Amino acid sequence: MITFHTFTTPIAELSVLVADDAIVAAGFCPPDPLFRRLPAGSTDDLAEVEHLGAFHEPILAYFDGKVDALDHLAVAQPGTKMQQEVWDALRGIPAGQTRTYSELAASVERPRAVRAAGTACGRNLIAPMVPCHRALRSDGSLGGYLYGLDVKRWLLDHELANRC
Numbered sequence: 320m321i322t323f324h325t326f327t328t329p330i331a332e333l334s335v336l337v338a339d340d341a342i343v344a345a346g347f348c349p350p351d352p353l354f355r356r357l358p359a360g361s362t363d364d365l366a367e368v369e370h371l372g373a374f375h376e377p378i379l380a381y382f383d384g385k386v387d388a389l390d391h392l393a394v395a396q397p398g399t400k401m402q403q404e405v406w407d408a409l410r411g412i413p414a415g416q417t418r419t420y421s422e423l424a425a426s427v428e429r430p431r432a433v434r435a436a437g438t439a440c441g442r443n444l445i446a447p448m449v450p451c452h453r454a455l456r457s458d459g460s461l462g463g464y465l466y467g468l469d470v471k472r473w474l475l476d477h478e479l480a481n482r483c
Contacts, residue, residue, distance in 0.1 A: 321357075322368045323350040324375070328382045330473040331466065333447075335378060337371055338363060341395035344444045347466035356444055358397050381447075384481040386414035389448045396444045401429065405439035412453045415482030417475065419457045433457075441465070447474055 321343065326333045331347040336354065344353040354365050371378070380388035390410065398406065404427040411426075412418055418426070423436040440451040446466065452474045456462040464471035 321354065321363045321365050322371070323365060324368055324371045325350065326378055326382070330470050333378070335371060335374065336365070337374060339395070341393040342374060342445055342448055343395055345448055346446050347470050353444070386478045386481045387483060392448055394445045394448050396449075398439070398442065401427065401432065401435055402439040402442060405436050406443060406449045409440070409443075409450050409453060412450060413482070414450075414478040417453045417455050419455050419459075420462075421457050423454060437462075
């Protein structure tokens with residue numbers, strides 16, 4: 320069973336899907352598109368809940384300004400070894416800071432795999448818990464973001480204004 324809750328946030332509705340004590344998908348969209356992005360062959364049902372247990376309060380706290388509240392939430396998503404390394408590296412970027420795709424690639428000891436680092440960001444199923452919004456182009460511009468550049472800019476500004 321996959322449970323979900325949709326949070327009202329200052330920027331957009333955030334749907335969070337949980338299975339087996341980990342967040343398996345999250346994004347600024349309704350839950351159905353997230354559910355469809357889960358691995359093929361998933362036969363789990365999707366059920367809405369009013370409270371996501373241990374995940375609920377940290378998510379609310381993040382949007383209330385405790386921008387490190389998402390850092391230690393359990394997440395699980397399928398991906399290659401490199402993608403997993405990039406996602407781990409993203410989770411290691413402190414709120415209020417950014418890295419370029421080049422810096423991400425270098426941080427996983429694959430400095431020439433800049434496109435692969437960008438691809439990992441694009442395949443991330445768990446935003447903002449795996450903070451792909453903290454990845455920028457080498458020139459410092461925002462680049463892309465599945466949920467729109469307005470959302471990416473808001474997240475970055477929110478984190479910068481509330482960092483510890």
